[in-house]
Amino acid sequence: MNEDDLLRDDDTGFDRVLAFTVPSRNVRGRMVRLGPVLETVLSAHDYPKVVKHVLAEALVLTALMGSLLKEEHAQLTFQAQAEGGAVDLLVCDYRNGEVRGYLRHNPDMVGALEENCSLEAMFGKGYLAITFDLPVTNERYQGVVPLEGASLAHACENYFAQSEQVPTLIRIAVRSNGPRCVAGGILVQHLPDGEEGRERLHAKEQHPDWEHVAIIAGTVQSGELVDPVLSLEQLAWRLFHEEDEVRVEPLLLLQRGCRCTVDHYLSILSGFPEDQLADMRDDDGHIPVDCAFCSKVLRIPV
Structure with a gap:
């Protein structure tokens, strides 16, 4: 199957989130695959390819983390601010299955970047802020970590380790073909006291159940994450079929949401x-x- 085959208009499986748990391993996860919604967000500006890939990764991360929210109308905001690099601002948010995103960049500096460049090359020095707004309880939580690592996914793993003390593995893939773009991702977390994870100890990273699941989830291939012919349910089964039980639950279909009224x-x-x-x-x-x-x-x- 070639790249064009992965981006057909009649394919299904785009713009959705799948929740899954592996009860015997005290693990929960989310899978996301973005297609038309991603293209709609990216089409708002004439982004260069390398910038599109960064924004696409951020949108997948926003959908993965936002889908962890349980309260109605709760919102997750994903914001990176930096100086000295080609990108100085990136903002995405998720609310009730709606995602939106924007990236501000220096066209001259972006032209000198290579694909798959490091966060430092893309952003210079900066920080990543993850904010959870919970209107039902009128609470707001925010964690801030440096923009460090090979990718935004690595920075988010650091956020969960430092701010929430939850061992987390994240893998993201982006594939573009001209104006067409597909992005997908998986987030897996170890919650030793069930879905709510009341005991959140950094030391649990050494727990044998987590080591096992992290190794298995880490085998996912980029092509699997962006292949619309492979359903998210099939991918979960492919990764965890040797476990005693894997529970899956399709969540809200994703939409591009903008509140500019x-x-x-x-x-x-x-x-x-x-x-x-x-x-x-x-x-x-x-x-x-x-x-x-x-x-x-x-x-x-x-």
């Missing part, structure tokens, strides 16, 4: 004093607002 911006602008609003209005009395996520320009009547 007139009502949304009216609510934001309502907090500005009149003198500032007057400075922002154009000759027709509207305030133009440019949405970085989808490139829409809305004219707000304020």
Whole structure:
């Protein structure tokens, strides 16, 4: 099967999340494969290929981690800020199965980058912030780690180890063919006290069950993660078929979600004093607002 065969319009299995657990090993996981939703997000800007790959990886990570949220309307925000590199800002978020993302880059510096370059080459020096907003309980949690390692996936593994003390393995793959792009990923975690994981000890990385599952999950191939002919359920079975039991649960279908509506911006602008609003209005009395996520320009009547 060649690369073109992996990107057919009539293939299924895109834009969905699969939750799975291996009860006897105290392990939970998520699998994600993005297709049309990813292409819609990337099409908002004329991103160079190397930048598309970084944003695609970030969107997969956002969907993997966001799908761990259980509260309705809870949101995960994935934000990288840096200086000295080709990219100085990357923002993605997940809420109720909706994902969106934006990346700001220096075109001149990006042109000198090679594919699969390190985080330092892409971002320079910076940090990754993972924020969980839980509106039901009115709580917010944030963890911040340096942008270090070979990839954003490695930085996220460091986040889980340092901020949540949960041993975590993440693998991401991105494949593009001209304007077409597919990305997939797997996240596996060791929670020794069940799905909620009340005992979260860094020392548990040495637990034999976790060592076993991490080795098995680490054998996943990039081609498997982005192959739409191979369903996520089949991939879970391929990896863990020797275990006593593997439970799978399809989660929400993913959509591109952007909150750039007139009502949304009216609510934001309502907090500005009149003198500032007057400075922002154009000759027709509207305030133009440019949405970085989808490139829409809305004219707000304020």
